[in-house]
Amino acid sequence: METALMSNHSTDYPAGILTKETLKSFFAIAEAPDGTLTYAPGYEHIPENWYRRPLGVANEYSATSFVTDVTQMASVVPEALSVGGNTGTVNSFTGADLGNITGGAYQTPDRTDPTKFVCFFYQLSLALLPDFLRSEALGLLQEKIGPFVDPECAKIGK
Incomplete structure:
Protein backbone atom coordinates (compact mmCIF):
# COMPACT_ATOMS: atom_id res chain seq x y z
CA MET A 1 0.00 0.00 0.00
CA GLU A 2 1.41 3.39 -0.93
CA THR A 3 0.99 5.33 2.29
CA ALA A 4 3.42 6.92 4.68
CA LEU A 5 1.23 6.29 7.72
CA MET A 6 2.56 3.30 9.70
CA SER A 7 5.15 2.44 7.03
CA ASN A 8 8.37 0.70 7.99
CA HIS A 9 11.38 2.86 7.13
CA SER A 10 14.25 0.37 7.20
CA THR A 11 17.58 0.40 5.39
CA ASP A 12 15.99 -1.78 2.70
CA TYR A 13 13.02 0.62 2.33
CA PRO A 14 14.15 4.16 3.28
CA ALA A 15 11.03 5.66 1.64
CA GLY A 16 8.88 3.27 3.69
CA ILE A 17 6.75 0.23 2.99
CA LEU A 18 3.47 -0.84 4.55
CA THR A 19 2.72 -4.56 4.34
CA LYS A 20 -0.27 -6.62 5.44
CA GLU A 21 1.96 -8.25 8.07
CA THR A 22 2.81 -4.84 9.54
CA LEU A 23 -0.86 -3.84 9.73
CA LYS A 24 -1.83 -7.18 11.27
CA SER A 25 0.83 -6.72 13.94
CA PHE A 26 -0.30 -3.19 14.85
CA PHE A 27 -3.93 -4.33 15.16
CA ALA A 28 -3.39 -7.84 16.65
CA ILE A 29 -4.83 -9.70 13.69
CA ALA A 30 -3.88 -13.37 13.25
CA GLU A 31 -4.36 -15.27 10.02
CA ALA A 32 -5.23 -18.97 10.08
CA PRO A 33 -3.96 -21.35 7.38
CA ASP A 34 -7.42 -21.25 5.76
CA GLY A 35 -7.13 -17.45 5.38
CA THR A 36 -9.61 -16.46 8.10
CA LEU A 37 -8.63 -13.52 10.25
CA THR A 38 -9.11 -13.23 14.00
CA TYR A 39 -8.55 -10.38 16.42
CA ALA A 40 -6.51 -11.07 19.57
CA PRO A 41 -7.36 -8.30 22.07
CA GLY A 42 -4.36 -7.12 24.06
CA TYR A 43 -1.76 -8.30 21.54
CA GLU A 44 -1.56 -5.08 19.53
CA HIS A 45 2.09 -4.10 19.19
CA ILE A 46 4.70 -2.38 17.10
CA PRO A 47 6.13 -5.00 14.73
CA GLU A 48 9.61 -6.46 15.20
CA ASN A 49 12.27 -4.58 13.20
CA TRP A 50 9.88 -1.69 12.50
CA TYR A 51 11.50 1.72 12.09
CA ARG A 52 9.81 5.10 12.05
CA ARG A 53 10.63 7.76 9.50
CA PRO A 54 13.77 9.66 10.56
CA LEU A 55 13.31 13.21 11.82
CA GLY A 56 14.86 16.13 9.99
CA VAL A 57 14.95 14.50 6.56
CA ALA A 58 13.61 15.93 3.31
CA ASN A 59 10.60 13.60 3.28
CA GLU A 60 9.69 14.05 6.95
CA TYR A 61 6.11 13.06 7.81
Whole structure:
Protein backbone atom coordinates (compact mmCIF):
# COMPACT_ATOMS: atom_id res chain seq x y z
CA MET A 1 0.00 0.00 0.00
CA GLU A 2 1.41 3.39 -0.93
CA THR A 3 0.99 5.33 2.29
CA ALA A 4 3.42 6.92 4.68
CA LEU A 5 1.23 6.29 7.72
CA MET A 6 2.56 3.30 9.70
CA SER A 7 5.15 2.44 7.03
CA ASN A 8 8.37 0.70 7.99
CA HIS A 9 11.38 2.86 7.13
CA SER A 10 14.25 0.37 7.20
CA THR A 11 17.58 0.40 5.39
CA ASP A 12 15.99 -1.78 2.70
CA TYR A 13 13.02 0.62 2.33
CA PRO A 14 14.15 4.16 3.28
CA ALA A 15 11.03 5.66 1.64
CA GLY A 16 8.88 3.27 3.69
CA ILE A 17 6.75 0.23 2.99
CA LEU A 18 3.47 -0.84 4.55
CA THR A 19 2.72 -4.56 4.34
CA LYS A 20 -0.27 -6.62 5.44
CA GLU A 21 1.96 -8.25 8.07
CA THR A 22 2.81 -4.84 9.54
CA LEU A 23 -0.86 -3.84 9.73
CA LYS A 24 -1.83 -7.18 11.27
CA SER A 25 0.83 -6.72 13.94
CA PHE A 26 -0.30 -3.19 14.85
CA PHE A 27 -3.93 -4.33 15.16
CA ALA A 28 -3.39 -7.84 16.65
CA ILE A 29 -4.83 -9.70 13.69
CA ALA A 30 -3.88 -13.37 13.25
CA GLU A 31 -4.36 -15.27 10.02
CA ALA A 32 -5.23 -18.97 10.08
CA PRO A 33 -3.96 -21.35 7.38
CA ASP A 34 -7.42 -21.25 5.76
CA GLY A 35 -7.13 -17.45 5.38
CA THR A 36 -9.61 -16.46 8.10
CA LEU A 37 -8.63 -13.52 10.25
CA THR A 38 -9.11 -13.23 14.00
CA TYR A 39 -8.55 -10.38 16.42
CA ALA A 40 -6.51 -11.07 19.57
CA PRO A 41 -7.36 -8.30 22.07
CA GLY A 42 -4.36 -7.12 24.06
CA TYR A 43 -1.76 -8.30 21.54
CA GLU A 44 -1.56 -5.08 19.53
CA HIS A 45 2.09 -4.10 19.19
CA ILE A 46 4.70 -2.38 17.10
CA PRO A 47 6.13 -5.00 14.73
CA GLU A 48 9.61 -6.46 15.20
CA ASN A 49 12.27 -4.58 13.20
CA TRP A 50 9.88 -1.69 12.50
CA TYR A 51 11.50 1.72 12.09
CA ARG A 52 9.81 5.10 12.05
CA ARG A 53 10.63 7.76 9.50
CA PRO A 54 13.77 9.66 10.56
CA LEU A 55 13.31 13.21 11.82
CA GLY A 56 14.86 16.13 9.99
CA VAL A 57 14.95 14.50 6.56
CA ALA A 58 13.61 15.93 3.31
CA ASN A 59 10.60 13.60 3.28
CA GLU A 60 9.69 14.05 6.95
CA TYR A 61 6.11 13.06 7.81
CA SER A 62 3.97 16.18 8.04
CA ALA A 63 0.39 17.34 8.51
CA THR A 64 0.10 17.35 4.72
CA SER A 65 1.33 13.74 4.60
CA PHE A 66 -1.24 12.77 7.23
CA VAL A 67 -4.12 14.43 5.37
CA THR A 68 -3.00 12.78 2.11
CA ASP A 69 -2.79 9.35 3.75
CA VAL A 70 -6.14 9.59 5.52
CA THR A 71 -7.85 10.87 2.37
CA GLN A 72 -6.36 8.00 0.36
CA MET A 73 -7.42 5.49 3.02
CA ALA A 74 -10.95 6.93 3.10
CA SER A 75 -11.27 6.64 -0.66
CA VAL A 76 -10.65 2.89 -0.34
CA VAL A 77 -12.44 2.28 2.98
CA PRO A 78 -14.83 5.18 3.74
CA GLU A 79 -15.92 3.52 7.00
CA ALA A 80 -12.44 4.26 8.36
CA LEU A 81 -13.60 7.84 8.97
CA SER A 82 -16.72 6.83 10.86
CA VAL A 83 -16.86 8.69 14.16
CA GLY A 84 -18.81 7.11 16.98
CA GLY A 85 -18.75 3.94 19.03
CA ASN A 86 -20.57 0.85 20.21
CA THR A 87 -23.48 1.50 22.54
CA GLY A 88 -22.90 -1.31 25.04
CA THR A 89 -23.30 -4.42 22.89
CA VAL A 90 -21.37 -6.09 20.10
CA ASN A 91 -21.99 -4.62 16.63
CA SER A 92 -24.05 -1.72 17.97
CA PHE A 93 -21.97 1.05 16.39
CA THR A 94 -23.74 4.39 16.40
CA GLY A 95 -22.24 7.21 14.40
CA ALA A 96 -21.83 10.72 15.79
CA ASP A 97 -23.64 13.59 14.10
CA LEU A 98 -20.66 15.31 12.49
CA GLY A 99 -22.84 18.24 11.46
CA ASN A 100 -22.88 19.30 15.12
CA ILE A 101 -19.09 19.38 15.28
CA THR A 102 -18.56 21.51 12.18
CA GLY A 103 -21.69 23.60 12.09
CA GLY A 104 -22.89 21.68 9.03
CA ALA A 105 -19.71 22.14 6.94
CA TYR A 106 -18.92 18.43 6.97
CA GLN A 107 -21.51 15.73 6.47
CA THR A 108 -20.99 11.95 6.34
CA PRO A 109 -21.39 11.69 2.53
CA ASP A 110 -18.60 14.27 2.15
CA ARG A 111 -15.91 12.20 3.88
CA THR A 112 -14.08 11.37 0.65
CA ASP A 113 -13.97 15.02 -0.45
CA PRO A 114 -10.41 16.09 0.50
CA THR A 115 -11.35 19.76 0.95
CA LYS A 116 -14.20 18.94 3.31
CA PHE A 117 -12.12 16.34 5.17
CA VAL A 118 -9.38 18.90 5.83
CA CYS A 119 -12.05 21.30 7.06
CA PHE A 120 -13.43 18.60 9.36
CA PHE A 121 -9.95 17.75 10.70
CA TYR A 122 -9.20 21.45 11.24
CA GLN A 123 -12.45 22.07 13.10
CA LEU A 124 -12.13 18.87 15.15
CA SER A 125 -8.60 19.86 16.16
CA LEU A 126 -9.85 23.24 17.31
CA ALA A 127 -12.79 21.69 19.19
CA LEU A 128 -10.50 19.36 21.13
CA LEU A 129 -7.97 22.02 22.15
CA PRO A 130 -8.09 23.28 25.72
CA ASP A 131 -8.65 27.05 25.82
CA PHE A 132 -5.21 27.76 27.31
CA LEU A 133 -3.51 26.10 24.30
CA ARG A 134 -5.87 27.45 21.68
CA SER A 135 -3.95 30.59 20.64
CA GLU A 136 -0.59 28.79 20.31
CA ALA A 137 -2.07 25.70 18.65
CA LEU A 138 -4.27 27.80 16.38
CA GLY A 139 -1.16 29.48 15.00
CA LEU A 140 0.41 26.08 14.34
CA LEU A 141 -2.78 24.74 12.73
CA GLN A 142 -3.07 27.83 10.55
CA GLU A 143 0.57 27.52 9.51
CA LYS A 144 0.51 23.77 8.71
CA ILE A 145 -3.09 23.12 7.66
CA GLY A 146 -4.37 26.61 6.92
CA PRO A 147 -3.18 26.67 3.30
CA PHE A 148 -5.35 23.61 2.61
CA VAL A 149 -8.47 24.90 4.39
CA ASP A 150 -11.28 26.58 2.52
CA PRO A 151 -11.65 30.17 3.85
CA GLU A 152 -15.33 29.44 4.60
CA CYS A 153 -14.27 26.55 6.84
CA ALA A 154 -12.08 28.83 8.96
CA LYS A 155 -15.15 31.01 9.74
CA ILE A 156 -17.11 28.17 11.37
CA GLY A 157 -17.46 28.53 15.10
CA LYS A 158 -16.40 32.21 15.18
